[in-house]
Amino acid sequence: MQQKIPYIAISLIYWKCIMCGIVGYIGNKNATEVVMNGLKRVEYRGYDSAGIAMFENNKLNVIKKSGRLEELIGIVDTNLHHSNIAIGHTRWATHGLPNDTNAHPHTDNSGNIAIIHNGIIENYRSLKKILTQKGYFFNTETDTEVLAVFIASIYDEQKEKDMSEAVRIALSEVAGAFGLVVLSAYEPDKIICARRGSPLILGIGDNEYIVASDQTAIVAYMDKVIFPDDNEMLVITKSGYIEKTFDNVAIDKEPTKIEFELAQLEKGGYEHFMLKEIMEQAETIENAIRGRILLDSGDVKLGGLREVTDKLRDAHRIILTGCGTSWHSALLGEYLIESLAGIPVEVEYASEFRYRNPVLYKGDIVIAISQSGETADTLEAIREAKRKGCVVLGIVNVVGSSIARATDAGVYLHAGPEIGVASTKAFTSQVTALLLLAILLGRMKSISAPDGIEYLKEIKQLPEKINLILKDTSGIQQIAKRYASAKNFLYLGRGYNYPIALEGALKLKEISYLHAEGYPAAEMKHGPLALIDDDMPVVVIATKDSIFEKICSNIEEVKARGGHIIAIATAGFEGNGFLRSKADHIIEIPETLYELTPILAMIPLQLLAYYIAYELGRDIDNPRHLAKSVTVE
Numbered sequence: 001m002q003q004k005i006p007y008i009a010i011s012l013i014y015w016k017c018i019m020c021g022i023v024g025y026i027g028n029k030n031a032t033e034v035v036m037n038g039l040k041r042v043e044y045r046g047y048d049s050a051g052i053a054m055f056e057n058n059k060l061n062v063i064k065k066s067g068r069l070e071e072l073i074g075i076v077d078t079n080l081h082h083s084n085i086a087i088g089h090t091r092w093a094t095h096g097l098p099n100d101t102n103a104h105p106h107t108d109n110s111g112n113i114a115i116i117h118n119g120i121i122e123n124y125r126s127l128k129k130i131l132t133q134k135g136y137f138f139n140t141e142t143d144t145e146v147l148a149v150f151i152a153s154i155y156d157e158q159k160e161k162d163m164s165e166a167v168r169i170a171l172s173e174v175a176g177a178f179g180l181v182v183l184s185a186y187e188p189d190k191i192i193c194a195r196r197g198s199p200l201i202l203g204i205g206d207n208e209y210i211v212a213s214d215q216t217a218i219v220a221y222m223d224k225v226i227f228p229d230d231n232e233m234l235v236i237t238k239s240g241y242i243e244k245t246f247d248n249v250a251i252d253k254e255p256t257k258i259e260f261e262l263a264q265l266e267k268g269g270y271e272h273f274m275l276k277e278i279m280e281q282a283e284t285i286e287n288a289i290r291g292r293i294l295l296d297s298g299d300v301k302l303g304g305l306r307e308v309t310d311k312l313r314d315a316h317r318i319i320l321t322g323c324g325t326s327w328h329s330a331l332l333g334e335y336l337i338e339s340l341a342g343i344p345v346e347v348e349y350a351s352e353f354r355y356r357n358p359v360l361y362k363g364d365i366v367i368a369i370s371q372s373g374e375t376a377d378t379l380e381a382i383r384e385a386k387r388k389g390c391v392v393l394g395i396v397n398v399v400g401s402s403i404a405r406a407t408d409a410g411v412y413l414h415a416g417p418e419i420g421v422a423s424t425k426a427f428t429s430q431v432t433a434l435l436l437l438a439i440l441l442g443r444m445k446s447i448s449a450p451d452g453i454e455y456l457k458e459i460k461q462l463p464e465k466i467n468l469i470l471k472d473t474s475g476i477q478q479i480a481k482r483y484a485s486a487k488n489f490l491y492l493g494r495g496y497n498y499p500i501a502l503e504g505a506l507k508l509k510e511i512s513y514l515h516a517e518g519y520p521a522a523e524m525k526h527g528p529l530a531l532i533d534d535d536m537p538v539v540v541i542a543t544k545d546s547i548f549e550k551i552c553s554n555i556e557e558v559k560a561r562g563g564h565i566i567a568i569a570t571a572g573f574e575g576n577g578f579l580r581s582k583a584d585h586i587i588e589i590p591e592t593l594y595e596l597t598p599i600l601a602m603i604p605l606q607l608l609a610y611y612i613a614y615e616l617g618r619d620i621d622n623p624r625h626l627a628k629s630v631t632v633e
């Protein structure tokens with residue numbers, strides 16, 4: 001990847017984990033406060049229940065509560081707790097009710113060992129049976145409690161007591177995935193943590209440390225981190241830490257600096273992170289292109305791909321894969337790379353990829369696209385591609401994430417932390433990165449230097465044009481008010497704007513809970529046209545391009561059946577006369593090259609979804625049933 005994160009071939013066998021947020025602190029500060037603050041940062045990873053364990057008054061104190069983190073905050077007064085060591089967890093349940101009992105931390109029978117866990121212990125049933133025969137008992141139905149008891153059973157049998165050794169032995173016998181943090185009253189001067197398959201990062205301060213599933217829980221207190229790899233563990237005291245493998249081989253990693261600032265994790269005056277992230281897009285596109293555009297020669301420089309340039313040039317086929325919004329950018333990537341570079345591209349849902357035995361050849365290049373870099377389905381697709389001998393690249397936002405480290409090389413987006421569950425700025429940055437890649441490949445093939453220069457000049461103007469769209473959102477707000485009561489929406493686009501129709505519909509679905517479908521506009525007549533009546537708003541991307549006339553025919557078809565047209569149009573285009581006569585509402589975006597239009601067209605659709613969800617009073621940043629990072633298959 002662009003930031004020098006060495007490639008490490010991690011085992012992805014165990015990516016079947018639940019997504020939860022974990023935080024642990026040891027140092028001289030009020031640990032309860034640090035952990036509770038950290039939990040607020042990782043709550044996006046799961047919000048069914050939350051809990052904390054601290055060592056105080058010579059014993060472990062465990063407090064946990066079902067519901068949003070707010071519920072836990074309501075019963076944990078950080079001023080009343082004076083501990084320097086604590087661990088905390090936010091849960092996204094896959095099995096087992098999200099109630100107080102199933103919330104983490106889980107303890108062993110004695111209450112002296114507390115653990116928090118992100119993952120699934122696959123052999124927990126057989127372990128539970130053996131432990132029950134030995135006389136241990138269980139209060140919950142969770143796999144995590146079994147792990148706590150299993151560690152305790154090993155510790156109980158040790159002649160020379162050593163908690164980290166008990167954890168190490170236990171973990172070498174469990175099957176499954178874990179990001180695990182252990183706090184024990186037996187050895188209350190240390191936190192022991194380990195990972196296999198689930199993210200875990202160590203923050204390094206002055207005589208203080210934070211372990212967390214995300215750097216966002218660390219950056220308020222320290223800016224140096226290391227990224228343990230699979231099958232590694234850490235034993236952390238106030239004065240230092242030891243990193244080693246489960247085979248007891250010592251590891252020494254150079255800490256890296258966290259790339260973003262604390263301020264980027266705040267709402268900065270906006271009511272929601274989603275709106276803030278939409279509004280940041282001029283800047284994030286600027287970041288995505290910085291240092292990558294060589295205007296004089298019409299070339300693109302993607303430093304993270306330098307090592308694989310030859311392989312890219314010689315590729316007979318590129319396979320783009322990702323999930324959700326990242327899949328939509330992959331689809332757009334297909335259009336861009338095929339048209340600008342003439343290389344055949346296939347697009348795969350990462351979630352389907354490995355289950356359908358795809359035909360992959362050694363010379364194929366697989367590119368995994370992901371904002372979080374932690375999506376389990378995408379990681380599994382990477383594993384499948386590597387198993388079949390492909391070069392695997394990444395287009396990733398989160399630096400040092402599992403996908404960034406599992407790929408051979410790649411491109412970082414530099415979009416900064418994206419907190420809102422609905423992806424916005426990461427999408428436009430992904431498309432920008434794919435556009436740059438398409439031009440880079442195109443320049444190796446058929447794009448001339450003058451054409452390259454023209455593309456790059458236009459790309460450079462994108463931030464300014466994005467700001468023009470964002471300057472006044474009142475028109476979109478009015479449209480949102482008008483249609484918030486609709487039950488169904490259609491989004492239509494053709495060519496480069498077809499993936500934008502899909503993404504516009506996804507945005508609306510996930511934050512407003514309204515039904516929305518994206519379609520290639522010309523497909524309407526093959527079935528979906530039957531849905532149109534005067535209750536149906538139809539959002540059509542009808543920008544100035546070679547297929548504008550075709551889109552106009554599709555608009556006629558919808559209008560003839562009573563549908564309401566919300567058109568995304570190019571400002572100042574003479575063809576808009578037709579739109580003015582047919583469309584109920586027009587949202588204008590600045591003119592640009594056809595290939596770049598999707599980036600601009602996406603922004604009003606993000607705003608439309610946001611304001612409709614706002615009208616409906618939805619929980620925009622944390623929509624029901626969803627989590628930001630989907631680390632479950």
Ligand code: AGP
Nearest residue numbers: 324325326370371372375422423
């Ligand atoms: C986007 O709005 C969604 N929340 C979701 O589809 C997301 O894009 C998908 O889960 C993939 O995530 P990733 O980019 O972090 O891999």
